[in-house]
Amino acid sequence: MGHSHAHNHSHRHGDIKGKNLLISILLNILITVAQVIGGIISGSLALLSDALHNFSDVLSLVISYIANILSKKAASTNKTFGYKRAEIIAAFINASTLVIVAILLIIEAIDRFTEPQEIASELVIWLSLLGIIANGISVLLLRKDSDSNMNMRSAYLHLLTDMLASVAVLIGGLMMKYFEVYWIDALLTVIIALYLIYVGYDLLKTSTRVLMLFTPTEIQVNDIVAKVCEIEGIKNMHHVHIWQLNEDEVHLEAHLDFENNINLSEFDEKLDAIEELLYHDFGINHVNIQPEYGKCDSKDLIVQD
Template sequence: MIHEHHTIEPNKRNLFISVLLNALITIAEFIGGILSNSLALISDAFHNLSDTMAIVISYVAMQIGKKQSTLKNTFGFKRIEILAALFNALVLIAVSIYLFYEAYNRFFNPEPIKGLLMFIVATIGLAGNLISVLLLHKDSAHNLNVKAAYLHLLGDTLSSVGVIIGSALIYFWNISWIDPLLTIIIGIIILRGSWVIIKETIEILMQASPANLDLEAIRAELEKHPEIKNIHHIHAWRLSDTIIHFQCHADVKKNISIMEGDKIRNDLESILQQQFNIDHITIQFEFDVCSDKKTIKTGSNPTRYC
């Protein structure tokens, strides 16, 4: 049985302000990076550009995800948000590779850098990033796309701090190699954040069991019901980052009527909803039908009936 699920709508105003701020920061850092000849500042601009793209794509994906289910797309369009998050992460990896390449060249071909201008622009970028991080912090806990954008912004905030420190070292002590070093550090930060998103999106697309669900614990809890003999062939997966689907076979102790089955199912669904935060539930009742009573069905066809 499928129940209505509840998702938290991200604050559209906060998303819009974050997009506007990042667009302005990107322009400022590109211009500042060119004028100051700072690769670290230009790399920070690329990072901010990817942040802006991430937020825009996330918003568009969330709007598409609201579309009603159709006869063709019976699960709806929520997976578009997962695909968008994966796309954002892959773009960031491409940006990281480019930054590593440019930093490598700059190590062996150092160029003079205007440290003061670099410092001023990086400080402006830091202020804008901090505001955006604060705006998206709350929503990032409930939506994978906003989380992706939030991680981008958090990484860029840290990189802006590094650029500010680097600009001071360049201005006062003329340590020019700090610029490509900062670029590499920024690239590593981007890669790390990207891997977190890619790992989670792949798990969702592969229909892996949610990491916070212990299937054996769920089975044990459901089998405490006085009318249940055995719970087996469990499947649990996420349709999106917030929607969990669950199905299982429930072997009852006696031959029951449909009315009795409805009552037992309601009891089991209440356990799954209240204790495990699952609200898309399908339970198939059996009476000594399956010989395989394992938690999950093994073999080449795990979706086969028995």
């Protein structure tokens, strides 16, 4: 009940987004294979850690690609929301893999600190340059969509951190080549891993809030209730639930206690006013209101249903 003010992206935009993801997947497969082979030959843990991160990128990009396709599928009687949350789930999985991969890298790097190994630095330098170029292209492809879509942001962060990791590996390769400082390989691995945890945790927290149907952080329920109750004829607003379905949709459902026993046409006028208020002041674009008059139920703001 209530109007939808959501602004949907065009199919063409979605097709471009999917194509960019596919190109990024192919580039990352190339980098991963090259760095695994190079890491084994050179003995560089930083290069192997970068390859492992790239492999997680491939998996995350495939998940994002599938989620992007699913999110465009139409709703049905047994899937009334369609697959609109597929991209949120993808973001959650991708953020989780970032953190897990980072922890594994730190454990391996600690072992390397105790036993630094001689590394074929020239191979490390050339392969890190390959990683910088390929990931740089992918970052540019996904940058625009990352601002407005959590799924694309998770893929973008994977690629951005991997590009930065390749830069770190390049610096390490140069230091090993010219100064024979081999412990720098393990140090750079730890730095890369800590950065992965930093960016991964923030995305993990955001996607978890959406999946758990928490109220968006920028919305204050008490402010909404106070504003709605200023509308003439509304006595009380209770049983309030506010959640974010995906990037584009924020939903509100609530019970409204009216001062008078109004008819349906009068209620529709009040509903229009409420929808406009919620959309323009709070960004809520899906509203479901249950009207009440003299009903004996709990009038608490939040009720555990």
